[in-house]
Amino acid sequence: MAQLNINSMRSYLSSSISSINLNKINGMLAEIDLRNTLTDLGYGARISQGGWIVRNVGAGVFGHHTAVIFPETIQPRTNYAVGRVLGQPALALHTICATMHQIGVNSFYCVPSIATNNDPSSITWQTKQLGIPVVPPYTPLLPTIQNFSARGRRYSFLRYHTNADQIPATSLAEEFTKEHLRVSFQTQYMSEMSDIDGILWGQQYTYPIEIKEKTAGNDSRVGDFFGLDLGPFVKLAFYAAKKGNLHSLFFVREINDTVNRQLVNWWFITFDKLAQYASWVPMAGGKNMQGGGSTVVKIPKTEFTPLTAATLAAL
Numbered sequence: 001m002a003q004l005n006i007n008s009m010r011s012y013l014s015s016s017i018s019s020i021n022l023n024k025i026n027g028m029l030a031e032i033d034l035r036n037t038l039t040d041l042g043y044g045a046r047i048s049q050g051g052w053i054v055r056n057v058g059a060g061v062f063g064h065h066t067a068v069i070f071p072e073t074i075q076p077r078t079n080y081a082v083g084r085v086l087g088q089p090a091l092a093l094h095t096i097c098a099t100m101h102q103i104g105v106n107s108f109y110c111v112p113s114i115a116t117n118n119d120p121s122s123i124t125w126q127t128k129q130l131g132i133p134v135v136p137p138y139t140p141l142l143p144t145i146q147n148f149s150a151r152g153r154r155y156s157f158l159r160y161h162t163n164a165d166q167i168p169a170t171s172l173a174e175e176f177t178k179e180h181l182r183v184s185f186q187t188q189y190m191s192e193m194s195d196i197d198g199i200l201w202g203q204q205y206t207y208p209i210e211i212k213e214k215t216a217g218n219d220s221r222v223g224d225f226f227g228l229d230l231g232p233f234v235k236l237a238f239y240a241a242k243k244g245n246l247h248s249l250f251f252v253r254e255i256n257d258t259v260n261r262q263l264v265n266w267w268f269i270t271f272d273k274l275a276q277y278a279s280w281v282p283m284a285g286g287k288n289m290q291g292g293g294s295t296v297v298k299i300p301k302t303e304f305t306p307l308t309a310a311t312l313a314a315l
Contacts, residue, residue, distance in 0.1 A: 002113075002114040003117055005077060010165065100131055104242070125141035157186060210250045215258060
């Protein structure tokens with residue numbers, strides 16, 4: 001047996017994450033609640049696990065190559081011994097990645113192996129490309145994902161002393177897995193990375209999704225609105241620029257207030273509508289997930305669609 005316990009996961013996250021504020025915790029809980037809601041509505045098998053979208057950096061080549069990577073979630077007290085039979089991705093993920101491949105974004109599924117119990121530094125990653133006509137074997141992560149510049153000098157990604165006890169137990173395994181994969185990749189390669197909350201396989205299109213928990217604001221010109229940070233807005237705009245059969249969705253878990261955080265309703269909006277109705281003048285928002293200030297665009301609440309089985313069936 002080669003496995004990790006919860007304490008080793010939390011210890012790693014305390015050194016890899018610079019800040020764990022309330023917004024980040026609430027974002028994790030919103031992701032869990034959305035997946036549970038989709039399952040209750042009969043769409044649980046149509047959403048992928050979280051992952052990363054990564055692109056190259058450098059003068060003259062910035063953003064010229066993009067890839068998405070989805071990890072197999074490392075579950076605590078589970079055997080991931082080197083040499084075991086490696087797990088396979090869900091069938092829906094193949095379909096999702098085929099859509100990404102059609103627009104020039106290579107997609108990879110990554111599986112871990114652990115050499116030493118409770119030692120995250122002993123984890124290695126094997127990967128295979130998805131969404132292509134052939135079924136390639138697993139190969140080591142770093143030589144397989146190409147077109148990224150090697151990091152010229154060492155950079156310490158594990159230098160923080162954050163209290164990771166705040167991370168909900170239900171989010172811990174996925175958060176640890178994503179962070180370890182991110183650090184493993186960026187330790188070797190220069191890149192810009194942004195998280196993917198998930199990808200929804202709809203009836204007509206494939207939708208990368210952004211998930212946020214919000215209270216509705218009010219503006220005399222816009223009326224009731226939800227705000228979206230500029231960073232996620234730009235990421236959704238990237239998907240729109242690629243287009244093809246790829247669209248994107250912004251999901252909002254509306255809550256009554258920031259103290260009780262009781263669910264009012266789940267809403268969603270396509271990026272086409274979001275871009276059409278978002279305010280042209282950004283405004284200052286609250287703290288972002290990294291603990292800094294944010295700048296948001298306002299989207300009228302009236303342009304959002306309630307999340308139901310019927311509205312999902314129309315996607």
